[in-house]
Amino acid sequence: MNGGTYDCIVIGAGHNGLVCAAYLARAGKSVLVLEAAGQVGGAAVTREFTPGFKVSACAHLLHLMPADIVSELNLAGHGLKLASRGLSTTALRESQSPFTLDAAGLSAVSIRDAAGFQAYTAQMRKFAAVLMSALDAPPPRLGTNELKDKLSLLRLGWKLRKLGRRDMRELLRIGGMNVYDLLEEHFETAELKGALGLDATLGTNYGPRTPGTVLSLLYRMACEGAAHNEITAAQGGMGAVCEALAASARAAGAHIRVNATVSRIVVESDRATGVVLAGDEHIRARTIISSADPKSTLLGLLGTRHLDTGFVRSVRHLRGKGLTAKLHLALKELPAFRGVSTQQLRGRLLIAPSLDHIERAYNHSKYGEYSSEPVLEISVPSIDDATLAPTGSHVLSAIVQYAPYDLKGGWDAARQKFLDIAVRRIETFAPGLSTSVLASELVTPVDIERDFKISGGHWHHAEFAFDQFFMVRPVPGAAQYATPLPGLFLCGAGSHPGGGVTGLPGRNAARRIIGMN
Template structure:
């Protein structure tokens, strides 16, 4: 019977980050992955012979410090030297091209306002950046170290200066629509800027809550939240993570699904002792850290008999409805989008904030929108090995698509959604249908089935204000530790949340090494 210092459940990027840092600290670490490949939502998949894509399609929140901490450059991964432009397309306006410091295709007033908007958000993002890479202390009974974290946060905000601090406190909980309406006139520009705060969440431009905080979290990464696609893409990132993990001594087992976390109890309480695999094998460990989402971890792998009823109920009530679908197209030639000379940036097909809002309303009531909105990349323009020579991959994130639509996902409902998506694409890229060799549509239900993520939610749990910071995913499990001694969380359901950041995995490893 094998015994390890730590078992990591799930070889998504956070699990690999956590495992590598633990192994670098001298631990014997085993990563167990249910699928036959590593990387989770960042894993590359061959969706048509010779054509490859991944669910996570670009980088915008990956911190440079993580690349350095893990030595990923040694294993072939380096962040892109420059971000991509974002191109917002609309039938009512010409193309709007959005860069880090400037925007074109809009009025002079909007162009000037954009520079002020970016400067202000960068200031706010820089003030918050240290706290995405730290454990957020709980409320009450804090140690000196935890009190110093709160004091550090207060100091960083105070150092903004009175005007910026007051402005931060005002805008931090604004709906994205209110924020961009204050600055701009162009509908296409406003819709594209809203997108970066709400994508992946069950939010629309008018939704109150935390979209601005989510945006500031994303802006703490490389290129201040602007999207990039390094030469190796997500496939190169996952390969480098594996190289770093194996160099550190991490053992990775694929096709090794965990059935239960092994828990023993006595008069002194319960303690995690390892895991039991689906095939019946028991693997012992002093600690187990789960990269699975909180509902899967506690309700399936641990089981409610081992949990207090109040804690179980809070986990059951976590909001984690996936609202993003993925579309992959195998194309026999490069598509041409109207008004775009070369589609090698990120393209937003959401002509207005109302278009986004109406698509959200449809999904909220269990229907796929009649007028879908989406974000598109042609990653093969930067990574030719994703497709055969001269051919291309289109990768699109579709907002909003319900995980459990009225009537369920049937072949007919899938085809109906695909037809709508192709009609939208044809409107902006005439002739794309004739270029399409094959299409793969992954609904949130597919993401749940194939990637073992409850309801297919990107972030494992909605990044709402009551499920963020020292409350993520809920109290008694918000500092990576759980109510069961020896059991930890390291996935997107832990602070600071989802996206390709690695921060939950890094923060969890630090807690486990204390």
């Protein structure tokens, strides 16, 4: 069956696929987006998990998408409304009052840390801004003589140089460090270090003592800086962000089809020329761009026979087994966390009592076990968003670490046990919580793999690590969005700069493709 011809086919309508499609369509390309699921969004989607209760199925907080993407694609004009903004982060404590991570909150806990926090944040944001200049564009290619690549390296060098000698030295000193040692240098309050350490490890295969955790923290802070350092939640959950992206792409002329699973990428005369859908429909295009993860795209949809052995080996070795689970609770009433004000309850609540606690929670995962005392990022989005739960009831949405993809004995046997452990852990801080639970759901990395077609169920599609970052992300030979096969590109979280609802891989890939024509 012949389904027509386009300039570009984008595989997957996760947020990166949609961002890429929107920019390509705005540049005058005819674009078709093909999404396997029945709705757009990928891992940034809203789902009803029990009748009447909706929740963001994976990503729940919008704080990483650069403000210029939001405005260039006119997401507000395409229906995006924020249910809440300026959300605070509060560290929960077992036997003392919780505190919010700002000057006022910290001064109640430690005058030294309150003063240190401002200086630390200012310096880390300065470093993050340097990193941002490398995230916001296709990375340069190594060993070429092209002016474009040299200029890109020069630009980064210049940004570094502009920091001045002291800051430049400090950034070079801390860049490869682990976040444990960095935070020990700066702070004394265990829960403050725990909260900041959790931010560095969320979504990764890391504990705070893992080298590279300062880089992942700077990555997060770089994207947050480009989003004006504001944590927000979309009205209707994360799926509403993708609905607005889809509307923006459609307004620019892109076509989006859901329930359209690509079963293979078509290769003719040594270039990608189209795709075949489940059901055998063949659609042709000059350029195919995949937002599916690199392994699914290159080893699955394309197939190893079109790639050379060395490249196939590096894709096979790509690390990307998820450790992050998501817990959803439908609650009869608003949960009461000990000492937490309504204002604090509107924001993020963190259970990460110390760096050592996170490290111990991580240790289990190295041996294929889940954490017996997991660390969590909790939000109760229904406080500010009545679309998510029936009046008077609420939904609780929590990121839970660590829940290894390769759990010994498998998740079918362990799901309920880990869910109970996570609920009990939250209940330590919110007495009586379990009596209010009407329904619950635990989404493990194995479920993420199945439901969102992300092999390994990893937040970043491929681990965010030095050896899978920047000029070698996801692998050498595919780090500038183009793959070794002419006509085939990547644009999802597995490509530079990485995961999170940023839209950066999607926009960078579109820029690369537009710039090539």
